[in-house]
Amino acid sequence: MSDPAPVPDVPHSLVEARDVRVSLQGTEILHGVSLTARGGEVVALMGGNGSGKSTFVRAIVGALPTTSGAIDLFGTPATPQIRARLGYVPQRITAAGGVSATAIEVVTSGLLGSREKDGRVGSRLRGLLPPRDAKARAREALASVGIEDLAKRDVSRLSGGQQQRVLIARALVRRPRLLILDEPMAGVDLQSQVAFSHTIGHLKEEGVGIVIVLHELGAIGRHIDRAVVLERGCVTYDGVPPKDLGVHALPGHEHEHPHTDPPARDHASLGLEGP
């Protein structure tokens, strides 16, 4: 990305969630979850099914309301205008809709929305139209995830991994300083996982803060700085991920290595699903 978000050593956290509680249909799903991520830091949000990982990131991006707690983004309380500055990749099975759309069309749609901090009517109206350099930026974003050659292909005909990369490009086209990804590796082939790992490494070098929901660390394990583990809506672990998670969690890899690195925790104690 030629206009990256910069400033790796920002004085404040890009995201700081404190004691966040979320209830859905009268049932509390998150019981006071906290998380921080700084520029250039990659935080893996992990846990089993139903642990509240996706609920938590959806609360951060404003897709779900919180019942209590605080979420600061870029050092200020999160508002729709502030949230528009982050890049979000929702959990999705496919990038396709009811009508055929090309990869570049999907990515271009990521350029809409609030572009200004003030949220005035003028800037909101401008946010309904793509900027003049939309196509060039969309191609740049597709190139950053290694699929520029697929720009004019129908996304419904792409593989699961390629579709996921289109959705990541749609988030990156906004040139965010903070990227939030909800299970981007679900249903993704190994080749796309490796390409995705390169993208994450590159963004990290540029100082982008990344929060990524994962079942397993997989190919991107080497880029993860911290693992935050959720279990039944509570944080059960927040610290350095065990070093070998990046290798053993690759598809098809049999877990053979004892966990000896600090903190000496195995999957079960972290509340993760086994490999």
Next chain:
Amino acid sequence: MSLLSEPLIQRMLIVGLLVGMAAPVMGTYLVQRRMALLGDGIGHVALAGVAAGWLAGSLFDLAQQDALAIPGAVVFAIIGAVLIERMRSRGTGADVVMAILFYGGISGGVLLIGLAGGSNANLLGYLFGSISTVTWGDVWMSAGLAALILAVGIGLRTALFGVTHDQEFARSTGLPVEALNMVVAVLAAVTITVAMRVVGVLLVSALMIVPVAVAQLLTRSFSRTMYVAMGIGAVLTLTGIWITVFHDIQPGALIVTLGVTLYVIVAAATSLLKGARR
């Protein structure tokens, strides 16, 4: 060609062209949202609006009892579209919403027309279309509404695509998702009341959806699907209307039958081409 100088033929063709181009624009968004039958639901509510317009006309003792039929259809269709959108956004299943509108619209229409002292025969023109009765006033109204549909539907294409493609992502970017969803619903309602004159309530949805279905067989991008569908819609309506100038055939039924036939031919041809390439 002298037929083209006939004012009635001119009016029919102009309205047909406008409706044929505008209807697939909104149809593209409905197909994208997997709500292809929404037009049918709103169309049935519009029928109740037609009957309510008749009832209002008789209550106010208007000389032309159906003078308020179209305004009634517009009002009811927009209210219906807003209700659908609100129910959908609150998680009510789209199929349930459609079913309620279907039954509520038809039953309400029949009851209201009875109360207005009319008969179900009065509704037939609206059920099956009545393009041969268009006035220059209808032409201007259709032109204005079609211009609105085309301007918003094409002008805000990227934003409306973004919202109909991935609502959660669109919301995270700060797009006014609820407002844009409402724009789609209201414009769909406007499209239906404009197209109702050409093909009738029962087939109005077909004019929105069938050209899009054909275009999808031919294109791979959202924008091209929309433009090709607009072209197909225009050709279908103009062809259908032109044929009915010479033959005593119901225009709405003919236009839709032409569209469905075109779909079958294009589907077969593309399937054969793919087979030959393998």
